[in-house]
Amino acid sequence: MNIQGLDYNTQREQLVMPEYGREVQNMVDICGKLDTKAMRQSCAEAIVTIMERMFPQNHEDVNYKQKLWDHLAIMSDFKLDIDWPYDISQANKILAKPQPMEYPMTKISVRHYGHIMAEVFERLKTMDPGEERDALTKLAANQMKLSLIMWSHGSCDDEKVASDLAKYTDGKIQLDLNTFVFNKIMENEPVGNNRNNNNRNGNVSNNGNNNKRRRR
Secondary structure (H helix, E strand, O other): OOOOOOOOHHHOOOOOOHHHHHHHHHHHHHHHOOOOHHHHHHHHHHHHHHHHHHOHHHHHOOOHHHHHHHHHHHHOOOOOOOOOOOOOOOHHHHHOOOOOOOOOOOOOOOOOOOHHHHHHHHHHHHOOOOHHHHHHHHHHHHHHHHHHHHHOOOOOOHHHHHHHHHHHOOOOOOOOOOOOOOOOOOOOOOOOOHHHHHHHHHHHHHHHHHHHHHHO
16 A cells, blocks of 8 residues: 555665664764765764663673674665774674574484483393393383373373383383382372363362352
8 A cells, every 4th residue: 555645664675773773774874975074973973872872781792882883884884984993894794694403303213202212222222231221221111101191191001111112122121010110100290281180170179178168
């Protein structure tokens, strides 16, 4: 929509550094058109003072004065003919965007146990029987049980843990459920959504007890 007499920001030139606003950008544009270098110098120093007052919290930053003059150079497209008090040759680095981080694309067959547990399974395959393997087996089994409880909304079968541990270690680890003792999971231990469910159930129970007391 184009209505005569109305001036929208969407119709204006895009700001290089929008945090300073269009008024400061206009000042920079006017500064570059002044006749003498002395006038431009005075105007530029006044603009930097205004920019400094706009963000007083930045005074504690290292080299904040340098940054202000770098910003001025960027907004003027490096065409402002003045005596720059700082080296502005590296100012463009401020606008440089960081390289995108690579997303880990490693595929694992045990997504519900996680990538770390997949590494533990691989480690268990190569370990010799002994105390070290027994200790790692105990840690793995207990972590697997916690993961199953979280992903199964609170339910878990010890036989499932033993079966998966044997499966993902190519049969190297056989958990004897007649002798193996899992760590006890406390009732109030937050696992998955059970904490919220327990809170809801507790609230209902308490409200019911309160209602019974009121009836009495």
